[in-house]
Amino acid sequence: xxxxxxxxxxxxxxxxxxxxxxxxxxxxxxxxxxxxxxxxxxxxxxxxxxxxxxxxxxxxxxxxxxxxxxxxxxxxxxxxxxxxxxxxxxxxxxxxxxxxxxxxxxxxxxxxxxxxxxxxxxxxxxxxxxxxxxxxxxxxxxxxxxxxxxxxxxxxxxxxxxxxxxxxxxxxxxxxxxxxxxxxxxxxxxxxxxxxxxxxxxxxxxxxxxxxxx
Amino acid sequence: xxxxxxxxxxxxxxxxxxxxxxxxxxxxxxxxxxxxxxxxxxxxxxxxxxxxxxxxxxxxxxxxxxxxxxxxxxxxxxxxxxxxxxxxxxxxxxxxxxxxxxxxxxxxxxxxxxxxxxxxxxxxxxxxxxxxxxxxxxxxxxxxxxxxxxxxxxxxxxxxxxxxxxxxxxxxxxxxxxxxxxxxxxxxxxxxxxxxxxxxxxxxxxxxxxxxxxxxxxxxxxxxxxxxxxxxxxxxxxxxxxxxxxxxxxxxxxxxxxxxxxxxxxxxxxx
Numbered sequence: 001x002x003x004x005x006x007x008x009x010x011x012x013x014x015x016x017x018x019x020x021x022x023x024x025x026x027x028x029x030x031x032x033x034x035x036x037x038x039x040x041x042x043x044x045x046x047x048x049x050x051x052x053x054x055x056x057x058x059x060x061x062x063x064x065x066x067x068x069x070x071x072x073x074x075x076x077x078x079x080x081x082x083x084x085x086x087x088x089x090x091x092x093x094x095x096x097x098x099x100x101x102x103x104x105x106x107x108x109x110x111x112x113x114x115x116x117x118x119x120x121x122x123x124x125x126x127x128x129x130x131x132x133x134x135x136x137x138x139x140x141x142x143x144x145x146x147x148x149x150x151x152x153x154x155x156x157x158x159x160x161x162x163x164x165x166x167x168x169x170x171x172x173x174x175x176x177x178x179x180x181x182x183x184x185x186x187x188x189x190x191x192x193x194x195x196x197x198x199x200x201x202x203x204x205x206x207x208x209x210x211x212x213x214x
Numbered sequence: 215x216x217x218x219x220x221x222x223x224x225x226x227x228x229x230x231x232x233x234x235x236x237x238x239x240x241x242x243x244x245x246x247x248x249x250x251x252x253x254x255x256x257x258x259x260x261x262x263x264x265x266x267x268x269x270x271x272x273x274x275x276x277x278x279x280x281x282x283x284x285x286x287x288x289x290x291x292x293x294x295x296x297x298x299x300x301x302x303x304x305x306x307x308x309x310x311x312x313x314x315x316x317x318x319x320x321x322x323x324x325x326x327x328x329x330x331x332x333x334x335x336x337x338x339x340x341x342x343x344x345x346x347x348x349x350x351x352x353x354x355x356x357x358x359x360x361x362x363x364x365x366x367x368x369x370x371x372x373x374x375x376x377x378x379x380x381x382x383x384x385x386x387x388x389x390x391x392x393x394x395x396x397x398x399x400x401x402x403x404x405x406x407x408x409x410x411x412x413x414x415x416x417x418x419x420x421x422x423x424x425x426x427x428x429x430x431x432x433x434x435x436x437x438x439x440x441x442x443x444x445x446x447x448x449x450x451x452x453x454x455x456x457x458x459x460x461x462x463x464x465x466x467x468x469x470x471x472x473x474x475x476x477x478x479x480x481x482x483x484x485x
Contacts (some may be wrong), residue, residue, distance in 0.1 A: 114308060114312035122326035123326060123396060136316050209374070214377065
């Protein structure tokens with residue numbers, strides 16, 4: 001097979017990595033916020049339940065979580081996972097939402113109490129204070145750690161192959177088993193280009209939000 | 215004699231086992247300026263925070279214009295919207311300004327009135343064209359009020375500046391305009407110049423002096439004795455959670471009775 005053909009094959013498989021990446025972000029970014037509210041709740045049982053959940057998710061390998069989501073429904077509840085992509089997305093979204101929730105929490109807790117009090121004495125509601133004053137400042141503060149986590153996600157998408165979901169590394173390994181080793185190393189180029197674009201994007205967002213200090 | 219605009223009666227507040235306010239009572243007439251002085255930890259700021267609903271007193275009452283706003287014993291029963299309505303009788307200017315960094319000076323001033331307008335439209339049940347017309351009319355009022363306030367604090371040319379582009383003194387002047395935009399009955403200042411470089415305190419104190427009028431009632435917690443003496447109609451000296459001495463500026467500054475106040479004034483003079 002020619003270089004061009006292999007490139008095309010790898011690229012088609014890399015589209016699966018891109019799909020996992022995109023759908024995971026779409027699910028995990030809002031779910032993370034819900035988890036944040038749970039872990040910051042004044043209702044103590046909810047708070048500790050959420051914190052335990054975050055501990056379990058962050059405390060076990062994502063690979064293991066993929067296996068659990070893929071096989072436990074079938075083995076234990078006799079309702080096998082309908083498709084591999086569903087299992088991949090459930091595991092990735094939950095896993096990343098747990099990490100995002102902690103980044104959000106750090107961001108929210110870093111906003112000085114005076115910002116809330118200033119809103120309060122001006123007669124704003126709790127919701128207005130959050131959406132009009134706090135949220136934007138949080139977004140600005142969490143862009144660098146979110147960028148970090150999102151770049152990690154790009155590379156983690158390859159873990160989908162452990163439950164036989166075909167993506168770029170799995171495709172490259174098919175060549176390796178036929179005795180062709182270079183496509184496996186060549187996959188690095190795809191990741192580097194993707195992460196490079198994301199790095200530029202995050203740099204741009206940071207610059208855009210830099211119109212004020214504080 | 216006119217009815218007092220502010221009546222504070224028997225306010226008690228503890229943090230854990232420490233009682234920081236022990237039965238604080240005073241009254242204030244409309245248009246008067248009250249200066250609260252005293253050393254750090256005397257309870258001045260906590261008293262101001264109680265007035266602004268940032269702390270809940272354990273006992274005592276606060277009445278504005280004959281309307282009972284806070285009853286320390288009954289406080290838990292108040293709903294969020296009651297608290298919000300009641301606290302708007304007061305405005306508060308913070309020691310550390312607490313401007314919203316992502317908004318311009320102008321937007322800092324208009325934000326709260328704009329949000330209040332949205333609530334008002336909702337509660338009036340206005341819909342469609344009526345809501346749009348009403349909103350447009352009130353918005354232009356809010357904006358022209360904000361410009362007038364910026365002019366009043368001498369910052370018309372800074373309307374589009376962000377807080378990070380302003381000096382501390384300018385920030386505090388914007389914060390004063392922001393508090394005035396909600397037209398409080400009583401405007402409170404919590405050590406408004408303590409976070410400023412000495413050369414910037416003058417401009418802020420001048421703005422506060424300029425606000426003094428028969429309609430503006432102010433409560434100022436301050437360490438600026440000269441300012442308190444010059445601007446206050448009434449002065450309260452607090453020590454260890456009680457009002458140790460109160461009276462006119464003349465009485466307290468020229469003829470202090472309690473040894474604590476005398477020691478405090480001497481220390482302030484020698485600073």
